Amino acid sequence: NLSEKLNDIFRKLKAHGKLTEENVKGGLREIRLALLEADVNYKVVKNLIENIRVRAVGQEVMGSLTPGQQVVKIVYEELTSLMGGTGQELDFSGRPPWILLLVGLQGSGKTTSAGKLAQHLKTKGRRPLLVPADVQRPAAIEQLIKLGDQVSVPVFPSTTDMNPVEIASKARANAGEYGCDTLILDTAGRLQIDEDLMEELKAIKSKLDPNEILLVADAMTGQEAVNVAKTFNKWLDLTGVILTKMEGDARGGAALSIKAVLDRPIKFVGVGEKLNALEPFHPDRVASRIMG
Amino acid sequence: VMGVKEIGDDVLEDLEEILITSDLGVQTTKTLIKIISDKVARRELNSPDRLKEVLREEILKILSSPQQAPQKQVRPLVILVVGVNGVGKTTTIAKLARRFISQGQKVMLVAADTFRAAAVEQLQIWSERVGADIVKQQTGADPSAVVFDALHAAQARNTDIVIIDTAGRLHTKVNLMEELKKIKRISGREMTGAPHEVLLVLDSTTGQNAVSQAKLFNEAVGVTQLAMTKLDGTAKGGILVAIAHDLNLPIRYIGLGEQMDDLTDFEVEPFVEALFG
Numbered sequence A: 001n002l003s004e005k006l007n008d009i010f011r012k013l014k015a016h017g018k019l020t021e022e023n024v025k026g027g028l029r030e031i032r033l034a035l036l037e038a039d040v041n042y043k044v045v046k047n048l049i050e051n052i053r054v055r056a057v058g059q060e061v062m063g064s065l066t067p068g069q070q071v072v073k074i075v076y077e078e079l080t081s082l083m084g085g086t087g088q089e090l091d092f093s094g095r096p097p098w099i100l101l102l103v104g105l106q107g108s109g110k111t112t113s114a115g116k117l118a119q120h121l122k123t124k125g126r127r128p129l130l131v132p133a134d135v136q137r138p139a140a141i142e143q144l145i146k147l148g149d150q151v152s153v154p155v156f157p158s159t160t161d162m163n164p165v166e167i168a169s170k171a172r173a174n175a176g177e178y179g180c181d182t183l184i185l186d187t188a189g190r191l192q193i194d195e196d197l198m199e200e201l202k203a204i205k206s207k208l209d210p211n212e213i214l215l216v217a218d219a220m221t222g223q224e225a226v227n228v229a230k231t232f233n234k235w236l237d238l239t240g241v242i243l244t245k246m247e248g249d250a251r252g253g254a255a256l257s258i259k260a261v262l263d264r265p266i267k268f269v270g271v272g273e274k275l276n277a278l279e280p281f282h283p284d285r286v287a288s289r290i291m292g
Numbered sequence B: 001v002m003g004v005k006e007i008g009d010d011v012l013e014d015l016e017e018i019l020i021t022s023d024l025g026v027q028t029t030k031t032l033i034k035i036i037s038d039k040v041a042r043r044e045l046n047s048p049d050r051l052k053e054v055l056r057e058e059i060l061k062i063l064s065s066p067q068q069a070p071q072k073q074v075r076p077l078v079i080l081v082v083g084v085n086g087v088g089k090t091t092t093i094a095k096l097a098r099r100f101i102s103q104g105q106k107v108m109l110v111a112a113d114t115f116r117a118a119a120v121e122q123l124q125i126w127s128e129r130v131g132a133d134i135v136k137q138q139t140g141a142d143p144s145a146v147v148f149d150a151l152h153a154a155q156a157r158n159t160d161i162v163i164i165d166t167a168g169r170l171h172t173k174v175n176l177m178e179e180l181k182k183i184k185r186i187s188g189r190e191m192t193g194a195p196h197e198v199l200l201v202l203d204s205t206t207g208q209n210a211v212s213q214a215k216l217f218n219e220a221v222g223v224t225q226l227a228m229t230k231l232d233g234t235a236k237g238g239i240l241v242a243i244a245h246d247l248n249l250p251i252r253y254i255g256l257g258e259q260m261d262d263l264t265d266f267e268v269e270p271f272v273e274a275l276f277g
């Protein structure tokens, strides 16, 4: 793994006497390869390597008796600090009904995450209403109704002859009748380049002024994670991210890419198909995983 | 550049960026850059344009190498569709059914995803839209039992093609992969030789994890064909090059949208064109 490789490299280099800036290049190359193998975006890696290089040629490494370990520590710190930060709580400021809007590419896990959020919020004493606003995918509304049933959360009775903006505003108007104070809106998956569908999300946003607009993204996403996140952000000004399917063996570089380009917190990770499989995001754990 | 110090380093770096950002992955990119830089070292290549041409040729070679076995002449032909969660299996099945039906074939869909909420309903709607038969049971039923019943019915009903929809599953979940092996075994028990095709569906937005997916699904149930979906998006799907190189699995279908007609056959030339586009 990366730590072993770096310890090896720096042990050999230090054995030849004083460590030089030129020597550090070999270590940086290994770090770069590890990050690219973890699916971190090419440009994000470039910037990150430069930040690491600046620290690696400083006294903390050059003057150290264990330069390899110092470099490992620097990489771990840089990744953790890039992915961490404040704002991991959901925004429940202002008055109810609070509104969470879930958006993302096709198949990323929005509908399932809506069910998970409903479960999670219930345990926090909130009264969520699940709102199916995907009228395009076959049986999407049925899917959310079944999930709502599994977690005993009411589901707004959308039908496929309604349009998503109308569903959203009707749900908000009627939230009180369901005894609910929080709306979780599930939307249809869409390509970030589909202007009509991005306009539709923008319309939902201006109608409802959601407290949270969360990008639901797949942990195994490759290089396009940056383009997708950037574009969704440009249209909607996202408030956070949910990273799904994290319990697999994907290295999860998408987490780093997305955080780097959005500078918005990853609020939750999905770690399974069941509705209790939602966890807070741990930047340090994901940093180790990305390092490999 | 990937551990190679040659003349034309910045040209190689540009090529490396194209390959990595197209999701070819580190290993395949290293392999290709090495081939190119070896040719440069042997003075077989000296112009940057020629470098790019040779790179295309090498990728074409890799993608053209896996040979699709000829279509089995058997009735019903049984296709088992597998893959991780959310990649587009169910939608791809609808597209395949639509194509076979338009060719005059009688198609039966098998709702063997008995786990996910409304998975059966989703396939049911597609079967009605494309005009296929469907065999299903209640959620929570044993998927192998659904498949067993379906194959029995298909053989009795003069069906030409049976397509089995399975639940999405991460390749690292041993119990779920065992379930898939069982579905395959049970198919073979009800009809010798079934499933005749095992179609692994991959999502073009997936990075290097797709190689791990292909490897483990292949080890578990023997993948005979690949489909890659969502190529109507901005991802290049370059990981197909890595998979062709490492596992030699034939790439059959490309998904280009969410409607029943959005399926095309994979063709090497247009795919490589789009990689460098």
Ligand SMILES: Nc1nc2c(ncn2[C@@H]2O[C@H](COP(=O)(O)OP(=O)(O)OP(=O)(O)O)[C@@H](O)[C@H]2O)c(=O)[nH]1
Binding pocket: A104, A105, A106, A107, A108, A109, A110, A111, A112, A113, A134, A137, A140, A187, A188, A189, A190, A244, A245, A246, A247, A269, A270, A271, A272, A273, A277, B085, B086, B116, B168, B170
């Ligand atoms: N393994 C795993 N599977 C997940 C996770 N979250 C969602 N899924 C699965 O991913 C698949 C897609 O989930 P959906 O919730 O239907 O995705 P979606 O974004 O709503 O899809 P569209 O509405 O078609 O865009 C389903 O099989 C889910 O069970 C997760 O954290 N881990």
Ligand SMILES: Nc1nc2c(ncn2[C@@H]2O[C@H](COP(=O)(O)OP(=O)(O)OP(=O)(O)O)[C@@H](O)[C@H]2O)c(=O)[nH]1
Binding pocket: A106, A107, A137, A189, A191, B083, B084, B085, B086, B087, B088, B089, B090, B091, B092, B113, B116, B119, B166, B167, B168, B169, B229, B230, B231, B232, B233, B254, B255, B256, B257, B258, B262
């Ligand atoms: N844009 C685009 N979307 C696609 C394509 N193929 C499938 N989809 C969409 O991807 C989402 C998931 O498709 P499904 O067919 O439900 O995927 P699945 O693999 O069966 O999902 P699970 O059964 O939950 O594992 C749906 O919203 C589909 O419409 C494609 O080629 N292009």
Ligand SMILES: [Mg+2]
Binding pocket: A110, A111, A112, A134, A137, A140, A186, A187, A188, A189
């Ligand atoms: Mg959905």
Ligand SMILES: [Mg+2]
Binding pocket: B089, B090, B091, B113, B119, B165, B166, B167, B168
């Ligand atoms: Mg499915």
